[in-house]
Amino acid sequence: MQQSPKSLIHGLLRTELVEAFRAAGQPAYRAGQTWAWLYVQRVTEWDAMKNLPVGLRRELADHFELSAVKQLKMDGEAGQTRKLLVGLRDGECVEEVLIPARDRRTVCVSSQVGCRFACAFCASGQGGFVRPLEAGEIVGQVLLAWREYGDRPSNIVFMGMGEPFDNYDAVLKSIRILNDPKGIGIGARHITVSTSGVIPGIERLAGEGLQVELSVSLHAPDDALRTKLMPVNRTYPLADLLEACRKYAGATRRIITFEYTLIRGVNDTRAHAVALAKKLKSIPARVNLIPLSPVDGFAGEAPAAGTAELFVDILDQSGINSTVRHSKGSKIDAACGQLRLRSRTAVKITEAGRT
Numbered sequence: 201m202q203q204s205p206k207s208l209i210h211g212l213l214r215t216e217l218v219e220a221f222r223a224a225g226q227p228a229y230r231a232g233q234t235w236a237w238l239y240v241q242r243v244t245e246w247d248a249m250k251n252l253p254v255g256l257r258r259e260l261a262d263h264f265e266l267s268a269v270k271q272l273k274m275d276g277e278a279g280q281t282r283k284l285l286v287g288l289r290d291g292e293c294v295e296e297v298l299i300p301a302r303d304r305r306t307v308c309v310s311s312q313v314g315c316r317f318a319c320a321f322c323a324s325g326q327g328g329f330v331r332p333l334e335a336g337e338i339v340g341q342v343l344l345a346w347r348e349y350g351d352r353p354s355n356i357v358f359m360g361m362g363e364p365f366d367n368y369d370a371v372l373k374s375i376r377i378l379n380d381p382k383g384i385g386i387g388a389r390h391i392t393v394s395t396s397g398v399i400p401g402i403e404r405l406a407g408e409g410l411q412v413e414l415s416v417s418l419h420a421p422d423d424a425l426r427t428k429l430m431p432v433n434r435t436y437p438l439a440d441l442l443e444a445c446r447k448y449a450g451a452t453r454r455i456i457t458f459e460y461t462l463i464r465g466v467n468d469t470r471a472h473a474v475a476l477a478k479k480l481k482s483i484p485a486r487v488n489l490i491p492l493s494p495v496d497g498f499a500g501e502a503p504a505a506g507t508a509e510l511f512v513d514i515l516d517q518s519g520i521n522s523t524v525r526h527s528k529g530s531k532i533d534a535a536c537g538q539l540r541l542r543s544r545t546a547v548k549i550t551e552a553g554r555t
């Protein structure tokens with residue numbers, strides 16, 4: 201009979217850890233010490249928790265899993281964009297991307313294994329959906345990144361595999377754990393959740409009392425084209441989505457970032473830019489233009505040189521700020537899901553080789 205897996209200790213809020221210790225008859229200060237081992241010293245072995253009695257360490261090891269994730273593979277070089285293939289307890293894997301800049305150490309985390317949203321240009325959806333990640337597996341990705349950076353990550357973006365609002369509770373819990381000032385302590389304003397446009401998630405996030413940054417993947421200025429690129433648009437069409445964004449901006453006083461992946465001849469003409477500017481005019485918005493990173497299984501191409509700059513100019517004329525994200529990761533397959541797709545066979549072999 202298969203044993204149910206132990207719960208991930210990195211998936212507990214500090215209040216839950218304190219409660220678990222209380223229920224086990226342990227004093228509260230022991231929970232505080234354990235929390236510090238997890239997030240200040242960031243140990244990877246129970247026996248490294250030197251100020252805990254050996255018996256308590258054994259008890260913790262019996263109840264909780266300390267290693268939610270492990271690094272299976274890394275592409276790229278230190279100081280540049282790097283991509284990690286992250287192995288999970290059940291043999292599944294996700295990827296995360298480390299994006300260092302002058303004063304930032306950004307980590308792009310995954311929220312699900314695979315994705316059910318099947319955006320035409322995104323590799324994550326091509327492999328189908330496997331399962332949502334647990335909060336502890338999301339926190340674990342940030343701890344792996346900390347180890348690689350040799351320093352605390354400064355910014356977290358939920359732009360890896362998966363749709364964060366299709367796994368709302370675990371994503372929110374991971375944000376609260378990452379945000380804990382006695383733990384990793386990453387401010388909500390340094391955490392960005394990116395959604396394909398799941399309106400109920402936007403509405404819930406607006407009511408959390410957190411100043412998390414919201415990013416919405418738009419990719420088209422009209423329903424017909426958006427539905428072709430992003431099937432989610434059938435459920436949550438553009439007008440409703442933009443209304444939810446307007447409300448989010450009002451409730452949180454945050455500017456919303458709209459992601460727009462430029463695909464040659466598909467959504468990147470002057471007319472598309474003008475239509476986009478018109479749609480966003482009444483919303484506190486900025487636009488992040490992303491030249492398509494070509495993926496196997498999608499015939500689209502990156503835009504011609506100068507296209508992104510044309511969009512920047514046209515948006516600017518409507519008073520909308522925009523930036524161009526030059527895909528630093530394309531050399532290392534950093535577009536969503538690519539590393540996992542290409543590594544699946546290799547990972548399966550690794551798994552089969554295990555005892």
Ligand code: SAH
Nearest residue numbers: 322359362363394395396417459492493535
């Ligand atoms: N599901 C969420 C977060 C993951 S994708 C969302 O849709 O927002 C993060 C961003 O990368 C999204 O804007 C997505 O549309 C974009 N993206 C996915 N595949 C891409 C590709 N091949 N080239 C450029 N951008 C891509």
